[in-house]
Amino acid sequence: MPPTTVTVAPGLSSFLKSLKNTPVDSSIEHFIALLKRRQIRNSRPCAIATTQLLLRVVAEFKFRDVDKLxxxxxxxxxxxxxxxxxxxVxxxxxxxxxxxxxxxxxDDAEVDTNAISDIGNSPVPLQSEFPRPTLASSMSTFSPLRYGSTSMDSSLHQSESMSDQGELPHRPPLLTSHTSYSVPNAPMVTSLFGLFSHPDSPSASSTPTGYNSPNGKGTLTAQNLERLSESTSSKANIKAEVQEGIKELMDELEQSDDLIAANALDxxxxxxxxxxxxxxxSVQKFxxxxxxxxxxxxxxxxxxxxDHHATHAMTLTGTKRDYDDDSDAEDRWKPLTAAGITVVMIPDSHVFAIMSRVNKVILATHTVLANGGLVAAAGARVIAKAAKVHQxxxxxxxxxxxxxxxxPFDIEELIEYGDAGNVVPYExxxxxxxxxxxxxxxxxxPADLVDLYITxxxxxxxxxxxxxxxxHYRVEDINL
Amino acid sequence: MASHPTSSPPPFDIVQTYQRLLASDPEVTMPVAAIEALVESLAHSSASTMSETLTLVSQHTATLKQAIPNPISLSAGTDLFQRYLITTLNRSTAPTSLSPDDEFRTIRNHLLSNGRLIVENAKASREKIASIGRNFVRDGKTVLTIGGSRVVGTLLRAAAEAAGGRSNIRFRVIYVLPQNSSAHKTSAAKPQTGREDEGSGEGAAMVAMLRARGVPVATIPDSAVAYSLAKFDMVIVGAEGVVENGGIISRMGTYQIGLLAKAKGKPFYVAAESHKFVRLFPLSQYDLPIKQRVIEFRVGEDAEIESSEQMRTFDAEASGTTRTERSGSTPEDAVDYTPPELISAIVTECGVQTPSAVSEELIKIWF
Incomplete structure (x- = not known):
């Protein structure tokens, strides 16, 4: 896609090119290999590649069943x-x-539930088979960073086996509380009322969730979901809508830097x-x-x-030299110096000494975590700590x-160790x-060293x- | 109000019901017992309209709050129950085609027939918290805890039992047992009653439980927390109530642990079910809506009175009288308020949340 030089080394651009005319499964393998070999690295390239790949996965998907998708x-x-x-990412x-x-x-089910509005009042014989496909994460634990509440999984399976036997009197309330989260604008709404929830009783499962959807958007009760997988088989447009949504996600990836930069003057x-x-x-544009x-x-x-090579390149040319040449190639960014800004390059060890003169620290990040902490290039913590000392x-x-x-239950696991040869050459x-x-x-x-996030x-x-x-995320998806 | 045929010979006593529920199941927490008691009160009443029911509920709540020396925790339950009734009954945009009467009856029946379910739900959420929170307990870490919180107990048990699972987690626990309750100085001492508070008796039970599972446990008095600072990696405590700003109300001594942990940069985690969220906004220790005679200035002649009072307290405890008869100011019952800035995270059944998430949850049910 970019008109610039084609890199020979496998990377993001070569992957994206190959994506168009390779079968999905080999593309997945390709991407996995690239990830493992660290040939695609850093947040943005990974995000772009993942989005494109998933777009392909959805496009290639043959069935019309949402659960299967x-x-x-x-x-x-x-x-x-x-x-x-x-x-x-x-x-x-x-x-x-x-x-x-x-x-x-x-959204689709909302239309459906209007058609089958009495679903909540019916005695629901469906419940005996109750597949609950979206929640049953029976996959084995792949990732070392995965801290699933495993007992939730096990209780899920337990309740599944219970439902197989058709006896449901004391199903744990997980289901209702989970589906009630699923209104994107009001997640966790019913969590405090979760105490009263009862999946078996129509009044309970439909009542609190219905109340809590702010825009009248019907949330999915379990029954709806069940019905959904059948009724939507007639809906061909789901896939198109999802693809549309993924494209919007790609737009978001592209525009996020500009949107962030819009805050710069403040x-x-x-x-x-x-x-x-x-x-x-991101910081450069900002x-x-x-x-x-x-x-x-x-x-x-x-x-x-x-990162010092990339940093030097950024200072001189405005882009990282070895930056994957796809996203910003079209808009050649000037270096800051060309915009009349004085740039002082210092080694990391000078940070504390100079901090007393600094008015503001602006940090880039690798990942931001749910507790407000972040993972950034090595040296960021020293800077944040020094900034804290100097207020x-x-x-x-x-x-x-x-x-x-x-x-982040264990911070140690988040830190990646790189080539020691960068510190001391192997020679x-x-x-x-x-x-x-x-x-x-x-x-x-850690979160207490950060004053503000600009997204x-x-x-x-x-x-x-x-x-x-x-x-942005569904509770049921957090532990993949 | 129109509480007409409620003249059944033994009139329903909310306080007794509450205490019976608490005593009958050691796993039941105060808010849940309060909700259960209110559900039972519904069963005993013949209120057939919404406003009748709400009046009844608020009357019972008031009675209950008055009778219990520290009603903060239970008020979380009663408030939640009240909001649940109001919001479910008020829903004018009901997608169901039921008439308001039917709607009311449905909810009433739902509550009456599922009193047990509430307890089950509460227990399930505790298990959920344990399954999330045990991820904090990593291999080789030492956890400091205080109080007999059942959530923390479940959490640590889950961590101890995870040994057979993903990884073999070896962790140690430093258990802060209150100094002044002489009966619990040695962990071997049996809890003298099945008391329901975050009582020190339960603390001893938890120590025994953990030791039985091969977790090395050290018990220290309150005063040794600072001394032990370098030996633990994190603090995990339970809470009697989680207030609106994300702070917690927990047994006396938690606040100082929070301060010490903050001073040393140790994470301070709270494990609490979301039904303990209570709508209070204390700005300081002394803003809690309860009377605590912790700091009492005296001069010479008061000393005798004090000692005789203490004697009476101990007598009352020894004879196994219920909580109501004990004054709410006994040191074992005292609570303090730990402000949110000392808290790293609150583990609820919805996941690990920052203290600031609490207000949002509360706002959602109140407004």
């Missing part, structure tokens, strides 16, 4: 996540697509000194947007030893697609023999991120 996407997603669990996109499919299916003022770190297109109107100084920590505000710039619903035999060299690629920055939706406090997570 969900299962298929989930299964593909699990394999992708297992291939590279630390690229959490992959999981995010998969969850977004799953949520999208559910939403489309529910945060960067004249003659300020801004400290940033590592090479990030700074450039401010540079159109204001003059300020940028202090750029170079992120040695992993300098820390602003994190990130597209919503980087926001992961995964709660230095003496060194390599005698000293252990570590090269962590990422840092975990394509606007600015948010770290403590508010849970809300955005709830808006």
């Amino acid at each position: 969900l299962r298929r996407v989930r299964e593909v997603g699990q394999r992708l996540i297992a291939a590279q669990p630390r690229e959490m 992959v999981g995010n996109i998969v969850r977004r697509v799953l949520g999208l499919i559910r939403e489309v299916a529910e 945060h960067i003022h004249s003659n300020e000194i801004i400290l940033t770190h590592s090479a990030s297109t 700074l450039l947007a401010a540079a159109k109107k204001r003059k300020f100084t940028v202090v750029h920590a170079e992120a040695h030893p992993n 300098t505000p820390v602003v994190v710039v990130s597209g919503v697609y980087k926001l992961s619903p995964v709660y 230095d035999g003496d060194f390599v023999d005698k000293v252990d060299v570590d090269n962590p690629l990422y840092d975990y920055v 394509n939706l606007g600015g948010h406090a770290p403590s508010y991120l849970y809300r955005i997570v709830a808006d």
Whole structure:
């Protein structure tokens, strides 16, 4: 798609090219291989590749059954996540697509429920078979980052086996509470009333959920869902709608930087000194947007030893040199210096010394986590901590697609270690023999070191991120 | 009000019902018992309209709150019940074709026939919390906890039992047992009553339970928390109530642990079911709507009175009298308020939430 030079090495662009004329399954394998070999890396390329791949998966999907589609996407997603669990963006996109499919299916069901409106009042003989396909995540645990509430799964299976026997008196209330989340604008609404819920009783399962849907959008009760899989088999447009939605997701990926940059003037003022770190297109666009109107100084920590080449390239040319040449090729960004901004490049070790003069720290991120913490290029935590000591505000710039619903139970597992040769070249035999060299690629920055997140939706406090997570992901998809 | 034929010879006593429910099942928490008691009160009444029912419920709630020395936790349950009734009954845009009367009857019947279900739901949510929260307990970590919260007990048990699962998790527990309850200084001491509060008796039971599962447990007094700071990695506590700003009301001593944990940068997690969310917004320790005689200034001549009072308290406990008769100010019952900035996360059955998520949940049911 880009008119620029075609890279020979396999990467995002070659993958995207091959996507069009390769069967889906080999494309999946291809992507998995690329992920494993780290030939597609970093959030944006991973997000783009995942989105494109899932678009293909949906397009190739033969059946009209929503449940089968969900299962298929989930299964593909699990394999992708297992291939590279630390690229959490992959999981995010998969969850977004799953949520999208559910939403489309529910909009459709709304029409259906009008047609079969008495479904909640009928004695519901359907319940005895009750497949509950969307929730039964019986897949094995692939990802080391997966902290599923396994007992939920087990209780699900238990209740399934119970329902096979046709005895349902004390089904745990999981089902109702889960489906009640599924109105995208009002997730978790009935959670406090979950205590009273009873899947067996028509009044309970339809009552609270109906009340809580703000725009009158009928939520899916279990029965509806059951009915859904039958009734929607006649609906051919679901697939088209899902594809449309995935394309919108791609638009979001493309536009998120520009939307973030639109906030720049609110945060960067004249003659300020801004400290940033590592090479990030989001930050670059953010700074450039401010540079159109204001003059300020940028202090750029170079992120040695992993990202300093990209950082230098970014400072000189405006794009990361080795950046995959697809997304920003058409709009050649000028370097900041061309916009009349003074750029000071410093090694990471100078951050603390210079922090007292800095007015604001703007950080890029790899992944934002549900608790408000973030994973960013190594060195980010030092910067955030130094900023905290100097009471300098820390602003994190990130597209919503980087926001992961995964709660970081163990931070150690999030950190990826890279090539130690970047720190000490392997030619230095003496060194390599005698000293252990570590090269962590990422840092975990806890939520209390961050003052503000700027996403394509606007600015948010770290403590508010849970809300955005709830808006974008379905509870039933969080543990894939 | 029009509570006409409720003149059945033994009039329904909400307080007794509540206490009977609490005593009958040690797994039942205060809010759930309160809800159950209210459901039973519905069963005993013949209220047939919504406003009658609501009046009845609020009357009973008031009685109950008055009779129980610390009604914060149970008020979470009664409030929730009331909101549930109002919202479900008020729904004018009901998609169902039922008449309001039928609607009312349906809900009433649903509640009456499913009193047990509420308890089951509450237990299920506790299990759910345990299954989420046990992920916090990683291999080689040491957890500090206080109080006999059943949620924390379930959580730690789940973590202990996960040994056979994904990975073999070896963790240790430092259990803060209150110093002043002499009976529980040694963990071997049996809990003297099946008391329902986050009582220290249960703490001992939990210690025994964990030790039986091969988890090394150390018990320390309140005063040794700071001393032990370097030895634990995280704090997991339960809560009697989770207030609107995300802070928690929990047994006395939790706040200081929170402060110490914050000072040392240790994560402080709260495990609490969402039915413990209570609509209070305390700004300080002394804003709680209960009387606690914790700080009492005295001069010389009061000392005798104090000691005699203490004697009476202990006598009352020894003779196994119920909570109501004990004054609400006994040190074992005292609670404190831990502000949200000390809390890293609240584990509810809906997942791990930041303290700021609590207000949203509450707003959703109230407005």
